Amino acid sequence: MSNKNILEIRNLTVSFGGIEAVKGISMDIPAGEIVTLIGANGAGKSTILRTIAGIVKPQEAEITFEGEPINGLSPDKIVSKGITLVPEGRRIFGNLTVLENLKIGAYLRKDNIEADIEHVYSLFPRLKERSWQMAGTLSGGEQQMLAVGRALMGKPKLIMMDEPSLGLAPLVVKDIFDIIKTVHKEGITVLLNEQNANMALKVADRAYVIETGNIIMSGTGAEIAADDSIKEAYLGKAKH
Amino acid sequence: MSAILQNCLNGLSIGSIYALIAIGYTMVYGILRLINFAHGDIFMMAGYFMIICMTDCLIPWYISIVLVIAATVLLGVLTEKIAYKPLREAPRMSIMISAIGVSYLLQNLATYLFSALPKAYPSIDFLNKTIKIGNISTSLVTFITPILTVLIVVFLVFLINKTKVGMAMRAVSRDFETSQLMGIKINNVISITFVIGCALAAIGSILYFTPRPSVTPLSGSLPGLKCFVAAVFGGIGSIPGALVGGFLIGVSETFIKAGAYSEFSDAVTFVILIIVLLFKPTGLFGEKTTEKV
Ligand SMILES: Nc1ncnc2c1ncn2[C@@H]1O[C@H](COP(=O)(O)OP(=O)(O)OP(=O)(O)O)[C@@H](O)[C@H]1O
Ligand SMILES: [Mg+2]
Numbered sequence: 001m002s003n004k005n006i007l008e009i010r011n012l013t014v015s016f017g018g019i020e021a022v023k024g025i026s027m028d029i030p031a032g033e034i035v036t037l038i039g040a041n042g043a044g045k046s047t048i049l050r051t052i053a054g055i056v057k058p059q060e061a062e063i064t065f066e067g068e069p070i071n072g073l074s075p076d077k078i079v080s081k082g083i084t085l086v087p088e089g090r091r092i093f094g095n096l097t098v099l100e101n102l103k104i105g106a107y108l109r110k111d112n113i114e115a116d117i118e119h120v121y122s123l124f125p126r127l128k129e130r131s132w133q134m135a136g137t138l139s140g141g142e143q144q145m146l147a148v149g150r151a152l153m154g155k156p157k158l159i160m161m162d163e164p165s166l167g168l169a170p171l172v173v174k175d176i177f178d179i180i181k182t183v184h185k186e187g188i189t190v191l192l193n194e195q196n197a198n199m200a201l202k203v204a205d206r207a208y209v210i211e212t213g214n215i216i217m218s219g220t221g222a223e224i225a226a227d228d229s230i231k232e233a234y235l236g237k238a239k240h
Numbered sequence: 241m242s243a244i245l246q247n248c249l250n251g252l253s254i255g256s257i258y259a260l261i262a263i264g265y266t267m268v269y270g271i272l273r274l275i276n277f278a279h280g281d282i283f284m285m286a287g288y289f290m291i292i293c294m295t296d297c298l299i300p301w302y303i304s305i306v307l308v309i310a311a312t313v314l315l316g317v318l319t320e321k322i323a324y325k326p327l328r329e330a331p332r333m334s335i336m337i338s339a340i341g342v343s344y345l346l347q348n349l350a351t352y353l354f355s356a357l358p359k360a361y362p363s364i365d366f367l368n369k370t371i372k373i374g375n376i377s378t379s380l381v382t383f384i385t386p387i388l389t390v391l392i393v394v395f396l397v398f399l400i401n402k403t404k405v406g407m408a409m410r411a412v413s414r415d416f417e418t419s420q421l422m423g424i425k426i427n428n429v430i431s432i433t434f435v436i437g438c439a440l441a442a443i444g445s446i447l448y449f450t451p452r453p454s455v456t457p458l459s460g461s462l463p464g465l466k467c468f469v470a471a472v473f474g475g476i477g478s479i480p481g482a483l484v485g486g487f488l489i490g491v492s493e494t495f496i497k498a499g500a501y502s503e504f505s506d507a508v509t510f511v512i513l514i515i516v517l518l519f520k521p522t523g524l525f526g527e528k529t530t531e532k533v
Contacts, residue, residue, distance in 0.1 A: 053421060054420075055417055055420060055421070074425075075420040075421060075423070076420065076423040076424065076425050079421070079422070079423035080423060084421070085421050087417070087418060087421060091415060091417075091418040093410070093411050093414050093415065093418070094414065095410055095413075095414050096407065096410060096411060096414075100407055103404075103407065104407055104408070104411055104422050104424075105422060107404075107408065107422045107423045107424055108422075108423035150422075154422075154423070
């Protein structure tokens with residue numbers, strides 16, 4: 001099973017000041033798929049992604065990436081293995097230009113990055129026009145594009161995105177989901193946190209539903225989307 | 241006329257030294273949002289390092305300068321690792337208090353090691369040579385200090401704006417966590433900042449003490465405070481701002497010393513600080529919001 005799953009998580013427990021935010025969850029991320037985590041505010045979704053990225057230290061965990069244990073590694077080691085996180089709230093560097101934001105996404109790379117910059121600009125033409133602009137002056141949607149572009153510059157094998165559509169207009173949300181599909185077609189595995197469960201379940205091969213630090217359900221995107229209780233709780237549709 | 245020019249040169253010279261030290265305050269503040277109260281005392285320790293090298297060990301001045309810079313950098317980086325790094329996640333007030341503690345620790349350490357009596361600063365004959373430009377006569381150190389400082393500032397601005405490590409410094413100054421997500425080792429970037437700040441404090445110390453007779457454990461307090469004012473005046477976080485702030489304080493202080501009110505020369509620095517804080521709290525070149533989000 002380990003050659004099919006790019007990432008395996010066993011018994012992940014995270015506490016903050018004695019309060020367990022993630023309570024011993026296990027999940028598999030198959031290589032080349034889009035996996036989504038859905039769940040209410042405070043369920044622990046961001047904490048899971050941040051723990052995988054090495055920013056949060058778990059109380060207990062076994063995390064293996066491509067068959068190698070990665071729990072306890074520092075964030076830079078994890079990035080160099082090919083895992084990158086597009087953080088919640090975009091977090092672009094507002095005091096750097098758009099181009100510098102892309103370059104810093106390739107911080108650990110030693111090879112030539114020109115072709116990748118052009119590739120990101122071809123995915124997001126609006127960024128190219130604003131190449132020399134300070135990133136802090138971009139619109140919310142443009143900042144999200146930059147955050148995704150910046151993550152792609154590291155040539156990740158697994159890209160984790162924390163609420164990429166948060167606060168964006170419906171048309172821009174559609175753009176972002178198109179980008180997620182494009183990224184996926186390029187062979188990158190995607191782990192997606194989304195409030196917008198409707199859209200997320202449509203693109204996802206697999207979904208985990210998180211509630212107060214536990215996985216309460218998992219299945220294919222279509223299975224989860226068809227479940228009555230999920231429909232009611234997360235998709236805004238009444239039962240009957 | 242030549243007296244005015246003479247004062248200008250002297251003012252620019254002492255102002256440059258203030259600028260070199262102010263850059264240390266400003267860079268550390270930029271990255272850690274910490275006012276490093278110990279910085280003036282690091283400057284003072286560099287003074288004693290020179291005495292150890294040249295007076296006690298009889299090492300030639302050109303090797304001593306290198307040793308002093310190296311020792312000061314080591315002291316500054318160690319201070320950061322021991323007193324500031326463990327407080328990375330703590331509220332900002334804790335790390336400020338830690339900095340004040342380091343300041344007193346260094347002053348008392350110097351008193352213990354070298355006594356509170358002034359210790360003669362070695363004379364670097366080469367720097368003390370008198371030169372004549374037109375009808376102004378001055379020591380070589382007074383003349384080269386502003387030139388050296390401007391060159392250093394140009395180099396630093398280039399480093400920060402055009403190199404990869406400079407880009408990382410700007411990123412870390414904005415957002416620790418996201419910088420880590422890019423694979424940046426933030427502790428290394430912070431160390432580099434302290435290396436630069438302390439190397440400049442060492443250079444500033446050599447230039448400052450060379451025309452002066454001696455060093456005492458408190459020699460760093462008042463210059464440290466003035467340089468902090470220079471950094472605030474220029475806009476804390478801004479390197480060109482530190483240069484302008486240093487120049488301004490140096491020149492105004494020199495003119496007042498030359499005039500009839502020499503006893504007020506130190507007070508003027510603080511009058512400037514109060515005026516700046518009243519009318520432009522972010523300084524001349526300061527960021528609009530210094531608070532980290
Ligand atoms: N650094 C922290 N310190 C203390 N508690 C934290 C910290 N980070 C997260 N928590 C707590 O852990 C729980 C899970 O938070 P998390 O951010 O993972 O939720 P989430 O599922 O991403 O929610 P949302 O959809 O609102 O983003 C919350 O109760 C939160 O308050
Ligand atoms: Mg979240």
